[in-house]
Amino acid sequence: MVKVLKDKCILVGVSGGIAAYKAAELVRQLIAQEARPQVVMTRSATEFIGPLTLETLSGTPVRTALFGPAAVPLEHISLGQQVDALVLAPATANLIGKLAAGIGDDLLTTIVLAATRPVLICPAMNVKMYDNPIVQDNLGRLRQAGFHVLSPAAGALACGAAGWGRLPDPVDIVEELAVLLTPQDLQGCEIMVTAGPTHEDFDPVRFLTNRSTGKMGYALARVARRRGARVRLVSGPSALPSPAGVERLMVRTALEMQEMVMEHFPHTDVVLMAAAVSDYRPASFVGTKIKRGGEEMILRLSHNPDILAELGKQKTRQILVGFAAETDDLQTHARDKLKGKNLDLIVANEVNRADSGFAVDTNEVTLIHRDGQVIPLPLLPKEEVADRVLDWVATVWPGNRAERIHG
Ligand code: C5P
Secondary structure (H helix, E strand, C coil), X not given: CCCCCCCCEEEEEEXXXXXXXXXXXXXXXXHHCCCEEEEEECCCHHHHCCHHHHHHHHCCCCECCCCCCCCCCCHHHHHHHHCCEEEEEEECHHHHHHHHCCCCCCHHHHHHHHCCCCEEEEECCCHHHHHCHHHHHHHHHHHHCCCEECCCEEEXXXXXXXXXXXXXXXXXXXXXXXXXXXXXXXXXXXXXXXXXXXXXXXXXXXXXXXXXXXXXXXXXXXHHHHCCCEEEEEECXXXXXXXXXXXXXXXXXXXXXXXXXXXXXXXXXXXXXXXXXXXXXXXXXXXXXXXXXXXXXXXXXXXXXXXXXXXXXXXXXXXXXEEEEECCXXXXXXXXXXXXXXXXXXXXXXXXXXXXXXXXXXXXXXXXXXXXXXXXXXXXXXXXXXXXXXXXXXXXXXXXXXXXXXX
């Protein structure tokens, strides 16, 4: 993740449910993002996990007391105003109920009620408890009052039941915090990202493909969503997990990708075509596994449609961003593609370097604009490359409110 959370002070409120042990992993993830977590536990949370664990992981004393020798005067007011954001994970039905009723009877509830910074509530409890209309009502009231609620994940629960109620993966909680702390300059923007390779079958077990893993496209999808866009990710086969809050549509072949992209194109504002679409597919598909035999085997290939070039012909208001993976004469080839496919921006990168291009977490790219501007970027993590591409999208997208106010 781009270090959105770097140096950000995050108050982690832990209440007393079995998922309290996962707060340890959440704190670890925050430290990995170079954030500064400050843990506050309810009394019952300390029954589930020792404060020493969270104190050691966060590197800061854990607060538990409103009164007594461990209490710091006025901290119940100041903490929720000094930090950058608050996250309640897990938030029990009890904690949710108290906050919804405006009850502040311990350190955590008083801090949250007095907080002036964004609060992310992560409910985690038994599915029946979560489904209880009273709990749902309380969550509704908290949402209305401006609290952010991250819905629990579904799956096996500690009580043996299955259903909604699991605390989401700490990585997803951290991503949600990143959303809260990122300016929403792409709010209202419908972005379609394509990612990954395509698989072009020539018999039931064999296919042609390329070295793309989807990392650049997935980073674009994650960052666009973090900046407020509504993101649809059309992905070729990829082992990467679906980014939180993104609608992922899996496809396999170039033809399937074409169909999916065309279906959604009319209601899309921006297309980021990061997929490494196979230019060719086997001319015929053999229904049974091809047997070994003969001297050599000749595989005939047919052209796949150029999806992006097709979009370039059809576009009305859409902003089109292409990606050019080149092994030689980077700028000339990229510029030809920008013109040939009627694009607004092309992101060009050399793919025969070990630290840039396919299957790595970094990329060194040059942005070439339709108006002739050329911006070479240094070697950056793919999420930062994504942010730079989206910075440009945000300036040209007419729906950007910041633009409208200033322009
Ligand atoms: O393959 P090429 O270098 O021309 O790819 C440039 C851009 O065109 C990329 O954004 C890629 O996703 C897109 N493309 C496509 N359909 C193809 C080949 C490439 O949309 N068949």
